[in-house]
Amino acid sequence: MQQKLYEHLTACGQEHLLAFWDALNEAEQEHLAAQINSIDFVQIAELYKRQDESANTLTLAEKACDPPGYKFSTVRDPAPCKTPKPITAQEAVAAGTDALNAGKVGFVLVAGGQGTRLGFPHPKGMYPIGPVSNATLFQIHFEKVLAIARQFGYKTPYCIMTSPATHSETVHFLKGKNYFGLSEEDVFIFCQGTMPAVSRDDGKVLLESKNSIALSPDGHGGMLAAMTKGERSVLTQLREREIEYLFYHQVDNPLVRVGSPEFLGYHILNGSELTSQVIRKQQPADRVGNIVEVEGRLHIIEYSDLPESVGRQTNPDGSLKIWAGNIAVHIFNTEFLDRKSRAADSLPFHYARKKVPHIDCQNGKFVQPTTENAVKFERFIFDLLPSAANAVVVEVDSPNHYAPLKNASGSASHSPEAVRRDISAMYTAWLEQTGAVVQEGISIEISPLFADSPQAVAKKMAVGQRFEQSVYLRD
Ligand code: UTP
Secondary structure, three states, X not given: OHHHHHHHHHHOOOHHHHOOHHHOXXXXXXXXXXXXXXXXXXXXXXXXXXXXXXXXXHHHHHHOEOOEEEEOOOOOOOOOXXXXXXXXXXXXXXXXXXXXXXXXXXXXXXXXXXXXXXXXXXXXXXXXXXXXXXXXXXXXXXXXHHHHHHXXXXXXXXXXXXXXXOHXXXXXXXXXXXXXXXXXXXXXXXXXXXXXXXXXXXXXXXXXXXXXXXXXXXXXXXXXXXXXXXXXXXXXXXXXOOOOEEEEEEXXXXXXXXXXXXXXXXXXXXXXXXXXXXXXXXXXXOOOOEEEEEOOEEXXXXXXXOOHHHHOOEOOOOOEOOOEEEEEEEEEEHHHHHHHHHOOOOOOOEEEEEOOOEEOOOOOOEEOOOOOOEEEEEOOHHHHHHHOOOOEEEEOOHHHHOOOOOOOOOOOOOOHHHHHHHHHHHXXXXXXXXXXXXXXXXXXXXXXXXOOXXXXXXXXXXXXXXXXXXXXXXX
16 A cells, blocks of 8 residues: 555655655544545646746736625615616515525524634534523524524425535534424534645645544635535435525625525525625724626625725715625525535635644654744635526615624634624614613523514514513524
C-alpha cells in the first residue's frame, strides 16, 4: 500500500504526507490512506495555482446595479426597489399558501461549518438561545417546521446539513429530542464534504497530526454536492415526494421566518429559480454580501470586495445604489438544484487565508501559527445566483427576520446577548401590535408552535393584556 501511495503522492508533489508512515500503527495507516485516496490532488494543485488570479469582482462591481426585488409587507423603508413584475403581498401570500397546502415545499437547514467564532464546544444548533426558555437553535428551527406541518397538514421534509465536526453530535442530539415532534422519516441528516488546507507558501497539504490531514468543511456551497450524492440522494428523495421548492436557512439565525408564504409567493409568481432575502444596508461598508445585478444576472459581491467608490454611490433620492445585503435565506427550485448538480463546476471555490495548526513534516513538531499560514477552499451556495433564471430578491426588515449568532459572549455584535435581546424585542413588538402592554426590562419569547406572526398572536390574546414578568408563550 505504501509504495502505491508514495507513487501517487510523488506525482503531485505531496509525498511529505507519508513522512511518519513507518511510525504509525495499522489503524492509523488505514485512516491516513483513506484520507489520501479521497483527495483530488490535481484539483488542489490547480486551485492553489489560481489563488492569486484576481477575481473578476472589480469588473463586476463597476458594472453593478441594484437587483430586481420585492418588499416584504413588514418593511417600512420607503427607498425604492426595481420591481420586475408587480405582485401584491396578498397575491404572494395566496400563492405561497397554495404551494404549502399542496405539500410542494421542503426545508433545508445548513448546520455544518465549525462555529469557530462562537467558540461553543458543540454544534451551533445546540446553543441555548431562547431568552426565556433557553431553547436551543435546533429546537426553535424544528418547531418552525413542525408548525408548518401542522398548519398545512403535510409531512414536511426537513434536511439538515452537518459537517464532520458537527455530524455525530447532531444526529445523537436530534434523535434524543425525538426531532422535536417531526417524524424521523421526514428528517434527512446528511454530512457535507471537506477540503484539505494547504500551506500558503508552497501548496503542500497540511497534516493536523502524524496520521491525519488537516481537513475543513467545504463551505455551505458543499450542500449542492452533499444533497445530490449517491443514487438515493436527499434531493432524489425530495423530488420523489414532489417537493418543488426548497426553503434554505442557516442554523445561526433564530428570527428566520421559515416557510413564509409571502416570501414563497414572490418566488413562485415571479417564475424564479432562486430567490434571496435581503436587508437594506444602512452604510456602504456594512459587513454583508451585496446582491447586485450585472448584465441581467444576479451576483454577490462580498463586502470585502466592494470598492469604496462603488459602495458609496447613491440614487437621486440619497438611498444607496448597492443596497441589498444577503442574509442567507433562499428558496431554490428543486429542479434547478438537480440541473446544477449535474453541471461541472456549478460552484467556484473561494480562498480563505487562515491560521491552521499543523505538524512540521521535517521534525514532527506541532506548529501553532501566529499568522495566516494556510489556504482553505470553500464553496458558497449563493454562487448559484448568476445561473438561476429570473433570480430576484425580497427585501425584509431586520427586526423581524435577522439576528445571527456568530460571536462569543461579550462580543460587540452578533453575540448571544444581542441575539436574545433581538428575539425578545421582536416578540415584544408582536404583543404590542395586539394592544398588549409590556413592561420595560422583561423578556418575551413565543414558541413557533404558539404563533408565527403578530396576526397569529392576536388570535390567541385578549386585547390589552399586561405583561409584567418575563414570559415564554407556548401551547
Ligand atoms: P459561517 O460562515 O458563520 O461559519 O456559517 P460557521 O462555521 O458557522 O462559523 P465560523 O465562521 O467558523 O465562526 C454560516 C452558516 O453556514 C453553515 C453554518 O452552520 C451556518 O449555519 N455552514 C458554514 C455550513 O453548513 N458549512 C460550512 O462549511 C460553513
